[in-house]
Amino acid sequence: MDAQRSALIVPATVDMIRAINPDAVRFTVRALAVVEGDEVLGAAGFYPKDGQLVLFGMLTDAARKEMNKDRFTLYKVLLVQCAKQIMGMAAEKRVPV
Numbered sequence: 001m002d003a004q005r006s007a008l009i010v011p012a013t014v015d016m017i018r019a020i021n022p023d024a025v026r027f028t029v030r031a032l033a034v035v036e037g038d039e040v041l042g043a044a045g046f047y048p049k050d051g052q053l054v055l056f057g058m059l060t061d062a063a064r065k066e067m068n069k070d071r072f073t074l075y076k077v078l079l080v081q082c083a084k085q086i087m088g089m090a091a092e093k094r095v096p097v
Contacts, residue, residue: 007036007074009082016040020060032085034063034078044083046090053090057083 012031017024019040031045044057057079 007034007041007078009033009078009085010035012043012045017043017045020058024056024058030086030089032082034082042079042082044079044086046086053093055083055086055090 012033029047033043041063042059046053
């Protein structure tokens, strides 16, 4: 599969985030995910805690296994784009991060 054409950034669901880290969703979060087909590769998002927004980003073990390959580089780029979009959303809320 050509990762450059098939990997996308989409709104993340709780199930997508739990697919990466089952313990990650303890608060209401706003997140985006990097997906390829039905596979979740990574996610970035934020959740409120003590009056601030906590930003997070994570990759799946499967995505990490591609570490020295072009696909991994693409996943990292997409995850950074995902994080930038999340930071923009947080800035719109005017909440410290």
